Amino acid sequence: MLKVLKFGGTSVANLEKIKNVSKIISKQRDEGHDIIAVVSAMSGETNKLLKYAHKLSKKPKKNELDMLLSAGERITSSLLSIVLNEHNYKTISMSGRIAGIVTDDKHTNARIKSIDVKNLKNEIKNGNIIIVAGFQGITYNTNRVSTLGRGGSDLSAVAIAGAIKADLCELYTDVDGIYTTDPRIEPKAKKLNKISYDEMLELASSGAKVLQNRSVEMAKKLNVNLISRSSFTPDVEGTLITKEENIMEKPVVSGIAVDKDQVRVGMFKVSDKPGIAASIFSSLANEDINVDMIVQTVGVDGKTDLDFTIPTNDFEKCKNVMEKFVKDTQKIDYNEFICKISIVGVGMKSHTGVASKAFSTLAQEGINIRIISTSEIKISMIVEEKYAELAVRALHEAYNLDK
Numbered sequence: 405m406l407k408v409l410k411f412g413g414t415s416v417a418n419l420e421k422i423k424n425v426s427k428i429i430s431k432q433r434d435e436g437h438d439i440i441a442v443v444s445a446m447s448g449e450t451n452k453l454l455k456y457a458h459k460l461s462k463k464p465k466k467n468e469l470d471m472l473l474s475a476g477e478r479i480t481s482s483l484l485s486i487v488l489n490e491h492n493y494k495t496i497s498m499s500g501r502i503a504g505i506v507t508d509d510k511h512t513n514a515r516i517k518s519i520d521v522k523n524l525k526n527e528i529k530n531g532n533i534i535i536v537a538g539f540q541g542i543t544y545n546t547n548r549v550s551t552l553g554r555g556g557s558d559l560s561a562v563a564i565a566g567a568i569k570a571d572l573c574e575l576y577t578d579v580d581g582i583y584t585t586d587p588r589i590e591p592k593a594k595k596l597n598k599i600s601y602d603e604m605l606e607l608a609s610s611g612a613k614v615l616q617n618r619s620v621e622m623a624k625k626l627n628v629n630l631i632s633r634s635s636f637t638p639d640v641e642g643t644l645i646t647k648e649e650n651i652m653e654k655p656v657v658s659g660i661a662v663d664k665d666q667v668r669v670g671m672f673k674v675s676d677k678p679g680i681a682a683s684i685f686s687s688l689a690n691e692d693i694n695v696d697m698i699v700q701t702v703g704v705d706g707k708t709d710l711d712f713t714i715p716t717n718d719f720e721k722c723k724n725v726m727e728k729f730v731k732d733t734q735k736i737d738y739n740e741f742i743c744k745i746s747i748v749g750v751g752m753k754s755h756t757g758v759a760s761k762a763f764s765t766l767a768q769e770g771i772n773i774r775i776i777s778t779s780e781i782k783i784s785m786i787v788e789e790k791y792a793e794l795a796v797r798a799l800h801e802a803y804n805l806d807k
């Protein structure tokens with residue numbers, strides 16, 4: 405088989421762990437597989453480098469940040485290559501550029517445009533184990549290093565697996581699969597054998613950072629079968645992320661995600677006239693601020709209330725944009741101490757009462773819901789951040805996810 409194996413930051417956190425990863429790779433090699441390993445930076449490294457940049461400048465240029473951050477993954481790829489050589493395995497490490505990953509020009513959050521698999525194919529033919537530095541590519545127009553957004557090594561692995569038509573893509577992390585909720589929040593969380601792309605995408609987009617959401621989107625598009633598993637217990641079977649039709653039993657609720665990195669923006673008594681919402685949200689979009697939930701109440705006396713949420717990272721930028729709209733509203737109020745709880749399941753399409761159960765469960769715990777939004781397979785609720793863990797545990801029990 406041709407396998408793409410991805411190792412996240414915690415799996416390569418120090419030299420001992422890099423040695424451990426080399427054993428997982430060499431074992432698979434001995435079993436006869438061709439291997440492309442994709443690695444993250446050692447855990448904490450990307451944050452450390454970011455902090456350095458921000459110590460030197462309030463607003464470092466994004467292309468320089470990419471040059472800086474991409475170094476983290478390059479360090480790991482060469483170290484892993486070195487340790488495998490030490491055990492007489494033939495390897496070649498590659499930066500994103502050499503691996504042929506071409507992106508658009510959006511530095512720090514670039515999208516992959518194409519992958520030229522020529523070098524990858526040649527080196528497989530030469531009998532090498534390939535170790536690719538994840539999270540990076542080069543820009544199509546300017547030929548500069550780019551990075552793929554936080555958690556982007558997942559995307560590197562999936563995109564390479566899709567482009568080279570690998571038989572399997574295994575993502576090794578510090579948990580042995582996808583659980584019904586973050587096992588660090590709810591120890592009673594249960595591991596899922598399989599989960600559909602759509603459900604995984606919703607969980608990942610709602611704060612379950614076990615997989616980067618864009619990588620799941622790409623896996624679905626390119627039909628890459630993904631396995632999430634642990635590098636600490638590599639013999640334990642992980643979770644398969646696959647097409648919905650490959651899953652026989654469809655639970656009503658598959659999982660619960662929590663996202664604490666949200667800020668609620670409340671605009672009170674906004675002028676209720678055509679074009680206001682368009683103007684606010686296009687101004688935010690122009691600054692690349694990703695607005696998540698939006699609620700507008702029914703207007704009274706020419707005024708309406710408008711609430712929306714944005715990622716905490718964009719808080720400062722958002723405040724600057726909102727300056728422009730102070731004159732159109734009585735008050736703008738920001739709340740950083742909120743979180744979003746999302747319940748996800750394909751079975752919701754054909755079941756009723758799923759949402760009302762969520763509302764009554766939180767009511768019983770005395771938790772007030774500030775914003776609600778629903779889609780075919782997801783219910784999301786904004787609550788105060790201090791209730792995050794309590795809400796997750798109560799909902800986990802209410803939907804019998806621990807059974």
Ligand code: ADP
Nearest residue numbers: 412413414577579582583585586588612613614
């Ligand atoms: P890596 O460094 O390997 O990319 P991450 O830290 O990005 O790993 O993701 C793994 C973490 O995701 C786990 O340690 C776990 O706390 C968290 N997580 C959140 N939701 C889930 C879930 N539903 N199932 C498993 N892990 C989850």
Ligand code: ASP
Nearest residue numbers: 444450539554555556557
């Ligand atoms: N090192 C990058 C990050 O911390 C990419 C990754 O780990 O996937 O976001």
Ligand code: MG
Nearest residue numbers: 412555613614
């Ligand atoms: Mg990750």
